[in-house]
Amino acid sequence: MAPLKAPLANKNVSLIPARASITTRSKAGIVNNTQNNMIRAKRKADCSPSKETTANVKRSAFGDITRNANVIPIKKALDEKKNLLKLVDDKKISLKTVDQKKKPPTKVVVKTKQLSSIRTVVKPKNNENIVPPDAPGVKIKTRLSIKAPTDTETVVKVKEPLKENNGKVKTRLSNEFEKTEESIYSSAVDELSISSIYSSAKGPQTRSKADSPKENIPKTESLSNISLVASQLEKQLNLGSHLVPEGVNDFDKENWNDVNQSSQYAMDIFNYLKEREKSQIIPDYMPRQVCLNAWMRSLLVDWMVEIQESFELNHETLYLGVKLVDIYLSKLTVDKETLQLVGAAAMFVASKFDERIPPLIDDFLYICDGAYSRKKLIRMELNLLKVCGFDLGISISYRFLRRYARCAKVSMPVLTLARYILEMSLMNYDAVTIRESILASACLYLALKMKKVSGWTPTLEFYTGYKLEDIMSTVYLLNGDLHMKPKPQLMTIRNKYNHKIFFEVAKTPLLENEDLKE
DSSP states (O other), X not given: OOOOOOOOSXXXXXXXXXXXXXXXXXXXXXXXXTSTTOSSOOOOOTTOOOHHHHTTXXXXXXXXXXXXXXXXXXXXXXXXXXXXXXXXHHHXXXXXXXXXXXXXXXXXXXXXXXXXXXXXXXXXXXXXXXXXXXXXTOOOOEESSOOOOOTTOXXXXXXXXXXXXTSOBOOOOOOOSOOOTTOSOOXXXXXXXXXXXTHXXXXXXXXXXXXXXXXXXXXXXXXXXXXXXXXXXXXXXXXXXXXXXXXXXXXXXXXXXXXXXXXXXHHHHHHXXXXXXXXXXXXXXXXXXXXXXXXXXXXXXXXXXXXXXXTTOOHHHHHHHHHHHHHHHXXXXXXXXXXXXXXXXXXXXXXXXXXXXXXXXXXXXXXXXXXXXXXHHHHHHHHHHHHTTTOOOOOOHHHHHHHHHHHHTOOHHHHHHHHHHHHHGGGOGGGTTSOHHHHXXXXXXXXXXXXXXXXXXXXXXXXXXXXHHHXXXXXHHHHHHHHSOOOGGGOHHHHHTTSXXXXXXXXXXXXXXXXXXX
């Protein structure tokens, strides 16, 4: 069925919308001729103001910026303009009779925000009449340069830069994108000079603006100034002031110019870590754990080592994760079902702290075999951070071991054997209460004795800060772990260090406690 059409009652009635009845300039003539013949008349808007009240009123685009804004009639403005022109005609003032060179008008230089739009406004003298800007023959000049004021000129000065007591000028940075050569603003780089950098090292000095730093200061002098400043900083910060006794290998002095070694700060850093160990000692918490025992903790640590291998994480991540688990268990009671969740959350937090690209939360949920939901893992992560006080800069034994091994200049197989012994100590609950630096020292000494390299040298005694009798009890404890019969549930670490990548250090022959004495 065809759509219905609207019947036309009268052909003369137009169905064009009301908008089409508005006339334009091009149709003005046609509308005037046919205005009497139009059937539909214009409809006036409701409550619209009459033309009589708005005929002589003109509103600006943004309105008057003053509070008492008054509407100025156009007629009044035109009358004022006519009066000005009439005043000019009476006095017979023209630009031809005014000699601008002999009688220069006072100029007011107004600096706007953009430096490229600087205007010169003509200001009349006391005895000179006002010349309107729109008078014939009058031109308003614009300029881009700033000239010095003459006797008859008055220039609006910009605020001068602040000066210090020593005469140095403080320059402020310009926020303009375009700067001209005549700009009064200057950046910090523009005023930078080598002499200003080393002024504190050489004492007070004066330099003219025309002097060039490159011409006055040769390269040899600049290098000597750099070394002078560096030596002064070392004295102020007390860097490298540790006296090394005779017979001790000064490892930091040998690598003093190597930026990767950080020899200026290494001794202070590890002394600080040793000081922090005092507040990070974990007490014996297992008697307060009703549902847990040392065997369950060993199984958890073995599983965390498996996570570290599967995700190829750093060893620092593993040690930090185990440390977070011990801190959490020492403060809260945990049941068996939640223990694995604590370990997963600890590894998740540690990987965020130490890894460049940490695993995703879905990876940890997958390795838990779907035992926990995403919400539970995130909640445990929050609880773990609250319990440890959001303090993740914990001193771990792995960092101490690397530092001591490098200072003693041991070989890579010896260091790997020490790492194997240290990683085995993670599963031993008796080693939880021992300080991390003592654990690292004992592992390194045990590896040196097992490889028959050397004993406890004066170099190790100096850098570790422990004598041999301070670590011997820990050495016997670690040696006992190596002599224990391996259990099939705890074979991850042994299998890991049986690989050729780790020099198969797990197969190294063991020693008795009597052979460990010097």
